[in-house]
Amino acid sequence: MPLTAPVLVIGGTRGAGLRIVERLVAGDRTVRVLARDPAAARSRLPGGVEVVAGDLTRPETLEPAVRGAAHLVFTAGAPSGRYAPERVVKATDYDGVLHTLASLGRTGFTGRFVYLNSMGVTRPSIWAMLINLLKRNTLDWRRRAEAAIRESGVDYTIIRVGFLTNGPGGKAEIAVTQSPLPLSPRHRISRQDLARAFAAALDHPRASRATFEITATKGPPGDLDARLAALQPDCS
Numbered sequence: 692m693p694l695t696a697p698v699l700v701i702g703g704t705r706g707a708g709l710r711i712v713e714r715l716v717a718g719d720r721t722v723r724v725l726a727r728d729p730a731a732a733r734s735r736l737p738g739g740v741e742v743v744a745g746d747l748t749r750p751e752t753l754e755p756a757v758r759g760a761a762h763l764v765f766t767a768g769a770p771s772g773r774y775a776p777e778r779v780v781k782a783t784d785y786d787g788v789l790h791t792l793a794s795l796g797r798t799g800f801t802g803r804f805v806y807l808n809s810m811g812v813t814r815p816s817i818w819a820m821l822i823n824l825l826k827r828n829t830l831d832w833r834r835r836a837e838a839a840i841r842e843s844g845v846d847y848t849i850i851r852v853g854f855l856t857n858g859p860g861g862k863a864e865i866a867v868t869q870s871p872l873p874l875s876p877r878h879r880i881s882r883q884d885l886a887r888a889f890a891a892a893l894d895h896p897r898a899s900r901a902t903f904e905i906t907a908t909k910g911p912p913g914d915l916d917a918r919l920a921a922l923q924p925d926c927s
Contacts, residue, residue: 697723699760702767714886747787762802777827785832811874853878
């Protein structure tokens, strides 16, 4: 039977967030998703997922979704693959995180905030420069969002990824590192394997207050829990 307190996924109607929702449902977790358009969201989500109307840019709409959640997974951001002006990037990639953190404080949230971020927020590369040009300064705003999460006092896990693919999961080893990697096509992972890592980190004790990066490497899938067990907490 599903665990009763829901995991709230913000950004769960598309891309990596949707894959995380599917993984959690497959693992018998109760899942709640925030959506601007609940009817459209329900048409894409697995059956049994609770959908709550809300919008990151309207902070007054967040508390009903957050209230009673066991944990929160945040994958929302300005849409990829096309130009986004800085006002849109800031509203979602930064202000959206601040609004969510504020709602956690107002609702007495005691779970874990698991945040999806990009490689390249602390290491320059040509690809990071290109991403910042396409989605205006997104990595700068996301670096500031990380700092806000760490300073909030909430239990958190920050997982950074590189390029995402739609390939099948469970075909490659998932490497876990706390040494920042540059954003580059050689650092890639399927959305299915990303979802596996998020589901594993959600309750893992060593993932508490830790930042790490994941990428696919050659070789059969290994013991992901053992890799997470080697994590060190962020310096306070």
